[in-house]
Amino acid sequence: MLKTIATAILTFCTAYLFGQQDLPDTLPAPKKDFWHSKTVNISLAPAGFFAASALTWNQRGEVRKFRNRYIPTFRHHYDDYLQYLPAVTVFGLNAAGVKGKHTVKRAFVSYAFSAVIMGSIVNTIKYTAKVERPDGSSNNSFPSGHTANSFMNASFLHKEYGQYRNPLYSVGAYAASTATAIGRQMNNRHWISDVLAGAGIGILSTEVGYLIADQVFKDRGARPILHKDPIPVDGKPSFVEMRIGFAVMTSKDLMKHHSDVYATNGFNLGVEGAWFFHRNIGVGAEFAFTSFPINDNNAGFDDPDIPIISTGHYTQPMGVRYLHAGPFFNYPLPRNWFITGKFLAGTSVGAEGNIMLPLREEFQDIFQAKELPYIRYKPERAFGWSSGLGIMKRIGRNLGLKAYTNYFHSKHDFKFDIIHDVDQNGHVSFSDLATEKISFNHITFGLALTAILW
Template structure:
């Protein structure tokens, strides 16, 4: 479940990235649009982010699958086989109902067919070239995810046709695509890198399909007048994806004597705020943080063994918070934001394992104990600096401080009970789970 939240949050941001850079109350000349101008730079942001994220997650894909197997090993719900088509079905349903979009039905159909052709060529060419085995071992055509590519092609189709009419159409379409990609991971049919690449291919395919068809028609749409209906919002209300490093403080895991074993963790989440004016707003976040623990090495030469390793599964926390936000604009491009939130932190259970080749088990490991951090209240404060790419999108550098206290309860394997333990197989340690999060956010204003 841990990194599936990350997948959900990252895919969700395509709702924003794939948005056109809108020119309010202006009809622009189509024949000036080409790949070298700023508008196409904006269109390329979403696919580029997904492709970079896919490459960055490649080395961690097996670790991410291990977390899925740790929490929901038997998950099997095939909703993603059908949900991928829902945004396109919505477009044609709206056309039949007489709701006017960017183009008439014939032109929209031609643009959609072109987008599908581009997507199909890219997906099948890559699938047959890279030969990546699926995580469930069923075939060697895992990369990229065809379902996710189809879902994001359809979602961008809905956005292109009706996003200017009402942004809720875009939100609905990209939400369906998001849950399709999530389903491919939950069902163990694709690696995270497959899904991220598929999302990028889907968005890019539709943008290219519309580009070429618009060239043929020599304008940007049959109903360009819809652009004049768009109204802006001067308040800095936003929705953002955050991904960064989590740096535990010096007393993190001190009572469990693991403070020198903790590694730099990661955090990922979704954050948003609604501003009542240009300065003040109320916001909330949902964030997952994970902290790996170095394995402990023991030499057992006196027992005829070279060594054994004790492995502690990473600590994971699902965090929620709500509180006030303050924004200050230095100029049109740079914005400072401060926040302070109170919330709740939910700890994930984990295992402590003894690993070595001499252990007679399929995975050469023996479970020493289980652990579970108790749920606790959480305080979060932070500062961020955003560079606005345009009025709708920005890149944010953030630094957050998070503070909570939790008792970690340990339950040892009954096999380990002896006289010295007085048959007491339970232990606990009250820990301060304080850490600093540093990273980037993709911020969309609405």
């Protein structure tokens, strides 16, 4: 799950860095409307991260549950140091004689402006919002300062070397900042909404810092352009894309009014890409993950010991990850609008989980745990397919913003086991309970950022 988020954030940043150029000189040349203005160009990626932060606010607890389920004891503080690596790289390259976009003096002033803006925004919000950290240590969780700093530094390296010499500098910079953001979650220091907002603040701070420096220095301290990269008028729109959105269950097996245990609205994260051998048709693949919180308030158990030892029960979220491949479609419309589509098939793998019993305090020492897994469920790997439609607006040379809807279809054999015994060391053993085939069909909808690789 955390790897999916990492890939998604990195893809988002890749789309951003490829989009930092004007639209191509096509025939006829497009008018400089709102979508092509400098304001949109510098604010799109931050706005996307802010929107993603808002979208994940109510789902942040569900994302944290995955962290607590799979890596509850993770404690590695590489993120305390990795956040500075892109900035150190800029000054190190200058010291080594590898010239960037600006002289060291101008680059430093741009960086200083960016740092002051970033620190002011982060600390003002932190001590106004007073959001509790997931580990409960303090009330200054939102937004993530480490993430804001790391993305500010990554944008610094992107502007000085990624835009000027080679985009691989930008890829490396945003890979480091993404690793920092994921580290903040893995170390249980931040919610996903914190790091998404921090990423937006970091990028925005660098953009504004550079705008101020441009007004101060004008053309002084700027080095000559090394190369230009015009794109073909009739390009084939190969792409890499990150998306985030909501998920709604459509299978009766897990819908309210059809079952005592049912899925509530969840979230979907995905990364996809395709190579277009024709301007309208390409082949590619997607990796996606969908998670649904489970409501089991109406579920009852026959075991009379349950209310004695526990204070209730809850079911861990049900999630499925998809690896699908197939044809992608693209149809251009006037004014840089595109209709996109896909029809994919492949494998669907469900995440196993449990119906948990929070134990009463007097029984926690007996079982050497605060909660017990009462019933374990495990969905088997299954064939799945997906389809999707989108409407995309190209707002930069290599950047598109898309509204999408996707449909996922898969049917899994769910194996259910029930608790059999707990030994003196607290280890739980299970016995077979039942096997049931359950459909996991659902619709997702949301926003995507697309890096178009002409």
